Amino acid sequence: MPAKKSTVVTSRTIKARLSDTAMLGKLEKLKADKGWNDSDLLREALREYLERERLRDDMATMDKRFGTTLKRLAQKQNVMRSEMAVLVAFMHEFSGLYLFHTVEPLVDVRQSAAADAQRRHEIFLRRVEKAYRGGNPLDELADAEGED
Numbered sequence: 001m002p003a004k005k006s007t008v009v010t011s012r013t014i015k016a017r018l019s020d021t022a023m024l025g026k027l028e029k030l031k032a033d034k035g036w037n038d039s040d041l042l043r044e045a046l047r048e049y050l051e052r053e054r055l056r057d058d059m060a061t062m063d064k065r066f067g068t069t070l071k072r073l074a075q076k077q078n079v080m081r082s083e084m085a086v087l088v089a090f091m092h093e094f095s096g097l098y099l100f101h102t103v104e105p106l107v108d109v110r111q112s113a114a115a116d117a118q119r120r121h122e123i124f125l126r127r128v129e130k131a132y133r134g135g136n137p138l139d140e141l142a143d144a145e146g147e148d
Contacts, residue, residue, distance in 0.1 A: 014042060016042060028040060
């Protein structure tokens with residue numbers, strides 16, 4: 001069996017000289033209220049100081065992590081903006097090509113063409129919604145064109 005390690009507690013005297021009378025008055029009142037002596041007061045002050053230092057270190061670490069997270073989110077946001085810019089450019093080009101290559105309906109069939117366009121647009125929107133929700137709108141493409 002290994003021998004037990006002995007823990008030796010050492011102490012050291014630390015002295016402090018204060019010349020601020022207002023601070024001395026507050027410290028004397030605190031000592032009286034708590035029933036402390038000078039050593040108790042100094043020990044508690046040092047304990048609180050060290051705890052604040054630890055909290056400052058923790059906050060600095062958290063700030064660093066937070067900054068890293070914000071940087072990563074900003075990078076993701078830039079990627080999303082780029083992807084949206086591609087989609088906007090695609091839609092711009094597509095609509096230009098569509099309008100260039102599509103003949104406007106004759107005046108006497110415009111009302112029926114508009115009604116048909118509205119029906120087909122509603123089908124298109126349902127398919128877009130289904131694709132957005134994770135479905136495959138192409139599965140029902142033939143059926144969708146026949147919907148009224």
